[in-house]
Amino acid sequence: MRSIEWHSGAVRMIDQRLLPTTFQMLECKTHGDVAEAIRDMAIRGAPAIGAAAAFGLALAARESAAENRDALLSELHAAADTLKAARPTAVNLAWALSRMMRLAERETEPSAIRAALLEGAQKLANNDVEINRQLGAHGAALIQEGDTVLHHCNTGALATVDYGTALGVIRTAHEQGKKIHVLVDETRPRLQGARLTTWELQELDIPFTLIADNAAGHFMRTGQVDIVLVGADRVAANGDVANKIGTYKLALAAHDNGIPFYPCVPTSTVDLSLSSGDIIPIEERPAEELTNVTYQGQPIAPAGIDVANPAFDVTPHRYVTGIVTENGVAYPPFSAALRHMVDSST
Numbered sequence: 001m002r003s004i005e006w007h008s009g010a011v012r013m014i015d016q017r018l019l020p021t022t023f024q025m026l027e028c029k030t031h032g033d034v035a036e037a038i039r040d041m042a043i044r045g046a047p048a049i050g051a052a053a054a055f056g057l058a059l060a061a062r063e064s065a066a067e068n069r070d071a072l073l074s075e076l077h078a079a080a081d082t083l084k085a086a087r088p089t090a091v092n093l094a095w096a097l098s099r100m101m102r103l104a105e106r107e108t109e110p111s112a113i114r115a116a117l118l119e120g121a122q123k124l125a126n127n128d129v130e131i132n133r134q135l136g137a138h139g140a141a142l143i144q145e146g147d148t149v150l151h152h153c154n155t156g157a158l159a160t161v162d163y164g165t166a167l168g169v170i171r172t173a174h175e176q177g178k179k180i181h182v183l184v185d186e187t188r189p190r191l192q193g194a195r196l197t198t199w200e201l202q203e204l205d206i207p208f209t210l211i212a213d214n215a216a217g218h219f220m221r222t223g224q225v226d227i228v229l230v231g232a233d234r235v236a237a238n239g240d241v242a243n244k245i246g247t248y249k250l251a252l253a254a255h256d257n258g259i260p261f262y263p264c265v266p267t268s269t270v271d272l273s274l275s276s277g278d279i280i281p282i283e284e285r286p287a288e289e290l291t292n293v294t295y296q297g298q299p300i301a302p303a304g305i306d307v308a309n310p311a312f313d314v315t316p317h318r319y320v321t322g323i324v325t326e327n328g329v330a331y332p333p334f335s336a337a338l339r340h341m342v343d344s345s346t
Helices: 031-039 046-063 069-084 091-106 110-140 166-175 192-204 213-221 247-256 334-343
Strands: 004-007 010-014 025-028 148-151 181-185 208-211 227-230 234-236 241-244 261-263 312-315 323-325 328-330
Touching (some): 004 046, 010 031, 010 046, 031 046, 031 069, 046 069, 046 091, 069 110, 110 166, 110 323, 148 166, 148 213, 166 192, 166 227, 181 192, 181 213, 192 208, 213 247, 227 241, 227 247, 241 247, 247 312, 261 323, 323 334
Parallel strands (some): 148 181, 148 227, 181 208
Antiparallel strands (some): 004 010, 010 025, 234 241, 323 328
């Protein structure tokens, strides 16, 4: 099933906070509910939160009692700002909202605006699934029979509307009959690898081994990794990649050991307006994500300490072998290659 869908006038999504022990759907009846679900990571992954934002704006249109175009558009702009502020790093959020607002502004009647937004959100969600399958086909060509793939965070069906980006590449290779093995980083502090990626791989019957984040370098140095596949929340025009914290270290270790490193992203994640990763906003998450983890029933850190908890880091493009998109694999020089990939989708 899809990670997010429109259902009986509400937005229904898999509550990823409860996995892997509990599979439960969360129902959002207002755009504020959707924004909170994004902020609290009930839904996460750049493509998935883009779809969530689109459906959230469709909800906002239905919430509104506005009877004229200007009043409705004013409320929609405010709702879009609320949704956009939920998580700042993933560009898919702003990308989806911009697309939706353009649809709304083409219409002259409130009823037509409401209909266009729901239709647009459904189309965006459907397109995401097809894009991921195309991306998977391009990326699977990079995986050889018998490869061990190192994967960070979660980039599967849960992080998208369905199928997945980097995990979609792995899934495609598996469906092609290739005998592969996946090393799954636990991905601290929220453990998306341990909680979500292992759950998805288990459901797909793809062989995997869970490893500590700090073990990845060891497995690379000892020749136990053939390729590194990750997702991304934003890719700058020069090929710098913002992804889940810890990705930069993986890229450095891969580079030092001559292992190819490929982010796998839809072109909606490429932000050509940013010249480099230095200007990508990095989300700072709550301190409690680090301090409130328990060990033998006790918090792992003293109370009241200073905490820095960036959710993402930026990998400079010089450590990136190529970037897999639905339109093919972009190779250096990335400035020209990424623009070509994006232009191919317009």
